[in-house]
Each structure stands twice: as C-alpha cells, then as structure tokens.
Amino acid sequence: xxxxxxxxxxxxxxxxxxxxxxxxxxxxxxxxxxxxxxxxxxxxxxxxxxxxxxxxxxxxxxxxxxxxxxxxxxxxxxxxxxxxxxxxxxxxxxxxxxxxxxxxxxxxxxxxxxxxxxxxxxxxxxxxxxxxxxxxxxxxxxxxxxxxxxxxxxxxxxxxxxxxxxxxxxxxxxxxxxxxxxxxxxxxxxxxxxxxxxxxxxxxxxxxxxxxxxxxxxxxxxxxxxxxxxxxxxxxxxxxxxxxxxxxxxxxxxxxxxxxxxxxxxxxxxxxxxxxxxxxxxxxxxxxxxxxxxxxxxxxxxxxxxxxxxxxxxxxxxxxxxxxxxxxxxxxxxxxxxxxxxxxx
Numbered sequence: 001x002x003x004x005x006x007x008x009x010x011x012x013x014x015x016x017x018x019x020x021x022x023x024x025x026x027x028x029x030x031x032x033x034x035x036x037x038x039x040x041x042x043x044x045x046x047x048x049x050x051x052x053x054x055x056x057x058x059x060x061x062x063x064x065x066x067x068x069x070x071x072x073x074x075x076x077x078x079x080x081x082x083x084x085x086x087x088x089x090x091x092x093x094x095x096x097x098x099x100x101x102x103x104x105x106x107x108x109x110x111x112x113x114x115x116x117x118x119x120x121x122x123x124x125x126x127x128x129x130x131x132x133x134x135x136x137x138x139x140x141x142x143x144x145x146x147x148x149x150x151x152x153x154x155x156x157x158x159x160x161x162x163x164x165x166x167x168x169x170x171x172x173x174x175x176x177x178x179x180x181x182x183x184x185x186x187x188x189x190x191x192x193x194x195x196x197x198x199x200x201x202x203x204x205x206x207x208x209x210x211x212x213x214x215x216x217x218x219x220x221x222x223x224x225x226x227x228x229x230x231x232x233x234x235x236x237x238x239x240x241x242x243x244x245x246x247x248x249x250x251x252x253x254x255x256x257x258x259x260x261x262x263x264x265x266x267x268x269x270x271x272x273x274x275x276x277x278x279x280x281x282x283x284x285x286x287x288x289x290x291x292x293x294x295x296x297x298x299x300x301x302x303x304x305x306x307x308x309x310x311x312x313x314x315x316x317x318x319x320x321x322x323x324x325x326x327x328x329x330x331x332x333x334x335x336x337x338x339x340x341x342x343x344x345x
Contacts, residue, residue: 009070009137012315013239020340021316022070027323028063029075046091053123060128071137078143082152086111102155104163122196129197140198144205145182145223161210183223187230194235202241209246228259267321271310283315294325296332
C-alpha cells in the first residue's frame with residue numbers, strides 16, 4: 001500500500017465520498033507565490049529549478065505548507081520526456097519552451113536518448129515524499145503522448161497544433177512511431193516516479209481538444225490506454241488520473257476505454273452533463289475556472305457552490321479546470337479553501 005493510504009485524496013481516488021472534498025490546484029506551486037518567486041530569482045532558470053532536487057522539493061512543498069493542500073504535485077515540466085528522448089530543451093522568458101531539432105523535419109532515430117535527465121526528477125520525488133506528512137499525497141505526472149508530440153514536432157507550443165496534426169494525417173506511420181516512443185519513455189518515467197514515492201500520477205493532455213474524433217481515438221485514447229495498462233501491471237495499487245483538456249463529449253469514450261482511475265474536467269465541462277453522463281462511481285477532479293479564482297468575490301463563491309453541489313454525491317477532488325493564473329491573489333486561494341472547508345466567515 002502507499003505510504004499515506006489513509007489520506008483523503010487517495011481515499012477519494014479509491015471511490016470514497018468525502019465532505020468536504022479533498023483539494024489541490026493545478027500549478028499550485030508557481031509564480032503567484034512570493035516564496036516561489038524568491039527561489040526562482042535565487043536559482044535562475046526554470047529548467048535549472050526542475051533539475052535541482054533540493055529546489056524542486058522546496059517548491060513542491062510550498063503550497064502544502066502555506067495552504068494545507070491535500071496533495072502536493074511534483075514541480076517539473078511535461079517536456080522532461082522529450083529532453084530525455086534526446087531533444088535539446090530551453091526555456092526563454094516571455095517565449096516559452098523550445099525543443100531542437102524539430103521532428104517536423106528531423107527523424108526520431110537521429111536523436112540520442114539522455115535518460116539521465118530523469119534521475120534528478122526521481123531524487124525530487126524521494127525528497128518530497130520523505131518531507132510530506134503521512135496524510136498528504138504526492139502526485140507525479142507526465143504529459144500525455146499526443147500533447148508531448150505536438151511540442152516535439154513543432155519545437156514549441158502552438159495555438160492549433162497544426163504541425164503535429166498534419167504529420168499525423170500525411171505520415172501516420174512516422175507519427176505512430178513517435179507516439180510509441182513517447183509511450184515507452186513515459187511508462188519508464190512514471191514508473192520511476194512511483195518507485196521513488198509518488199502516491200498517484202496524472203497524465204496531462206493539454207491539447208487533446210484540437211483533434212477530430214477519429215484522431216482523438218488514435219492519438220489520445222489508444223496511447224493513454226497503453227500507458228495505463230502497462231503502469232497498472234507494474235504498480236497495480238497506484239491510481240492514475242487522466243486530464244484530457246478540451247475533450248468535451250469525447251470524455252465518455254476516454255473514461256470508458258483508457259482504464260484511468262479518475263478523470264480531470266476542464267472548466268468548459270457542463271456540471272449537469274458530467275453528472276448525468278459519466279459513470280457515478282468514477283472519481284472526478286475539477287473544474288473551477290481559473291478566471292473565477294482570479295476574479296474572487298461573489299463570482300468565485302458562486303462557482304465553488306455550483307461545483308460542490310453538483311458533485312456532492314460522488315467521489316470528487318476539488319481542483320481548477322486548468323492551471324492557476326500567475327496573477328491570482330493569495331487571498332483568493334485562501335477564500336476558496338475557507339469556503340470548501342466550511343471555515344469562511
């Protein structure tokens with residue numbers, strides 16, 4: 001069993017209904033926190049922080065220490081996987097990540113794998129699990145193959161993921177080989193995180209909403225199912241959360257076919273549709289709009305009430321529909337937690 005089998009987060013993933021629900025927030029460790037900004041200024045680049053186990057452990061713990069979140073999520077980045085697969089990775093302030101060479105014009109087999117990049121991430125997991133209280137869960141994570149592939153093909157993020165979508169249509173066998181390679185590395189990576197102490201893992205598919213239904217089935221559902229099946233064979237007691245942002249009605253097939261233990265919902269998912277359509281025993285996670293948290297006040301209180309009311313009869317982990325905005329006031333996070341926990345004045 002995991003080291004914190006009695007924690008509310010893990011009990012909810014196992015199907016328990018908790019009132020109030022356990023809470024953590026995507027990107028809860030980040031730029032809205034002054035303690036993060038201070039450490040970032042001291043240590044330098046974002047990538048340097050990711051590969052510094054002491055610093056990454058400290059950042060992972062910061063929101064748990066400040067807010068008492070029910071779970072910590074590993075401070076890292078989804079592009080650690082392509083870095084380990086042999087692409088060069090840099091982060092430029094104001095421009096985001098860059099990967100070279102881009103696989104739109106370069107063959108995957110010309111890359112030289114650099115698996116040592118994963119070792120410092122495992123060290124962060126070990127340090128963080130040792131520092132967390134027994135009732136606090138540690139979530140490991142990776143990007144899902146489709147989303148990771150979009151960055152590897154284009155060398156950067158994009159609004160419509162056109163380069164990867166075109167490759168998938170024009171040269172499906174070549175794109176399939178890339179997806180298969182990402183699946184293999186991701187299984188190794190997540191298994192390593194679990195072995196190092198992660199109590200649960202989440203797969204982030206940030207760009208799944210850009211795909212047509214048949215493409216979604218091939219490039220999102222099938223590789224996710226492969227990862228889940230292989231991880232469950234290795235670590236049958238470790239829950240897996242799937243988060244296919246933008247999937248909409250395709251969530252039904254995703255939930256049924258991937259084998260995930262819990263489903264993350266983005267802010268665009270209608271609460272009534274979700275409660276009617278998704279299996280009642282499937283733990284759901286989400287789905288507060290990050291802009292409602294940024295706004296605060298009445299809009300925030302009403303949004304929290306709608307979500308908690310809609311999901312009160314099923315296993316539910318309260319979270320955002322995507323990552324917390326960097327400009328979010330700390331007071332708004334405190335307000336959110338006070339309302340959920342019933343301590344608001």
